[in-house]
Amino acid sequence: MTSCPKQIVHLMHEYLDGEIEEATKKELKLHLDTCADCKKHYAELKKTIALVQSASHIEAPAGFTAKVMALLPREGKKIGIERWFRHHPFLTAASLFLLLMGGGMVSMLEQDDNHFAFTKNTELKVENETVIVPAGTVIEEDIVVKNGDIRIEGAVDGDVTVINGERYMASAGNVTGEIEEIDRLFGRLWFELKSLFK
Amino acid sequence: MDLIVQRRIRQVLKGDQNAFGEIVELYKDKVYQICFRMLWDRHEAEDAAQETFLKAFLNIHTYNVDKKFSTWLYRIATNLCIDKIRKKKPDYHLDAEIAGTDGLNMYSHLSSGDQLPEEEVESLEVQETIHQAILLLPEKYRSVIVLKYIEELPLQEIANILDLPLGTVKTRVHRGREALRKHLRHL
Numbered sequence: 001m002t003s004c005p006k007q008i009v010h011l012m013h014e015y016l017d018g019e020i021e022e023a024t025k026k027e028l029k030l031h032l033d034t035c036a037d038c039k040k041h042y043a044e045l046k047k048t049i050a051l052v053q054s055a056s057h058i059e060a061p062a063g064f065t066a067k068v069m070a071l072l073p074r075e076g077k078k079i080g081i082e083r084w085f086r087h088h089p090f091l092t093a094a095s096l097f098l099l100l101m102g103g104g105m106v107s108m109l110e111q112d113d114n115h116f117a118f119t120k121n122t123e124l125k126v127e128n129e130t131v132i133v134p135a136g137t138v139i140e141e142d143i144v145v146k147n148g149d150i151r152i153e154g155a156v157d158g159d160v161t162v163i164n165g166e167r168y169m170a171s172a173g174n175v176t177g178e179i180e181e182i183d184r185l186f187g188r189l190w191f192e193l194k195s196l197f198k
Numbered sequence: 199m200d201l202i203v204q205r206r207i208r209q210v211l212k213g214d215q216n217a218f219g220e221i222v223e224l225y226k227d228k229v230y231q232i233c234f235r236m237l238w239d240r241h242e243a244e245d246a247a248q249e250t251f252l253k254a255f256l257n258i259h260t261y262n263v264d265k266k267f268s269t270w271l272y273r274i275a276t277n278l279c280i281d282k283i284r285k286k287k288p289d290y291h292l293d294a295e296i297a298g299t300d301g302l303n304m305y306s307h308l309s310s311g312d313q314l315p316e317e318e319v320e321s322l323e324v325q326e327t328i329h330q331a332i333l334l335l336p337e338k339y340r341s342v343i344v345l346k347y348i349e350e351l352p353l354q355e356i357a358n359i360l361d362l363p364l365g366t367v368k369t370r371v372h373r374g375r376e377a378l379r380k381h382l383r384h385l
Contacts, residue, residue: 013372017353044383045375051328051382052347060230061244065222068251072215
């Protein structure tokens with residue numbers, strides 16, 4: 001074996017890695033056919049690989065996944081939000097901007113925040129801060145009610161939006177557009193922004 | 199499978215821990231196997247595998263979705279194991295015997311089909327020798343041999359996992375094979 005060029009062993013490994021070229025493959029084959037030592041070396045390598053590959057495949061212990069899940073930090077809303085911020089630096093900046101801008105708008109909005117207001121329409125009736133769409137009438141426009149409730153007994157051919165109030169719908173009542181109830185300040189802000197861009 | 203994994207990862211990023219549970223289910227055997235072959239101790243392997251998934255969860259935002267998830271995950275596992283091997287190196291050879299017996303216990307728990315008891319024992323002894331041979335490999339050869347012949351990964355992927363040039367991986371596989379040959383040729 002010592003008389004054989006080191007190159008032969010290298011070729012064996014190339015062959016075992018499946019990265020040998022055709023010409024060198026022939027060279028290797030030729031050598032193995034004539035040299036008993038190298039042939040033995042090669043056979044041993046093949047056997048070694050077979051043995052290592054025969055190592056029985058084992059599986060993770062029972063309950064492994066449950067144990068891992070128990071290790072994970074409790075994912076409160078806070079972690080989720082923090083991670084979200086990390087991932088969306090641009091959106092974070094944008095929302096910060098909106099928040100600051102919004103702050104100004106909120107104070108603007110708060111000025112007329114507490115009194116009852118609704119879309120002017122002669123067909124509408126009002127009772128104790130409740131706007132009523134009377135039965136049998138059809139209102140052909142969008143209705144917005146702030147700080148009050150709406151009861152729909154007739155029909156509305158448009159959207160109905162209730163801010164800081166509640167909507168009651170009679171079984172005969174009918175609204176063709178969208179119905180929205182906005183309670184929270186943020187939702188309200190969104191509504192104001194939306195109408196600003198309309 | 200990659201598509202499912204990518205979808206689960208997006209869910210994990212959104213804060214859905216259950217989606218991570220599905221990822222653990224998919225990869226637990228592979229990861230446990232890498233750890234076991236590297237560390238050759240059932241408890242250490244379980245700890246290492248759990249740590250791998252915990253690390254993956256905590257660092258999931260650093261995973262590049264365009265790359266293969268298994269490569270990223272196996273890198274965490276092999277790095278952890280290499281760290282552990284380095285830490286316990288001083289008493290490493292003294293350990294080997296005891297750790298070996300532990301492995302025997304574990305194998306008796308494994309179902310081995312309809313084999314006769316004597317054959318079972320014999321194959322256990324062979325397994326034992328194989329594992330001793332793998333264990334005797336220096337950790338840099340052990341990691342490539344485990345990934346190549348136990349996980350059956352292509353050389354290029356092993357290079358990606360270990361963050362080594364392809365040439366280095368080839369050399370280590372060659373040397374690892376030669377070292378194993380010396381221990382196993384008489385079997």
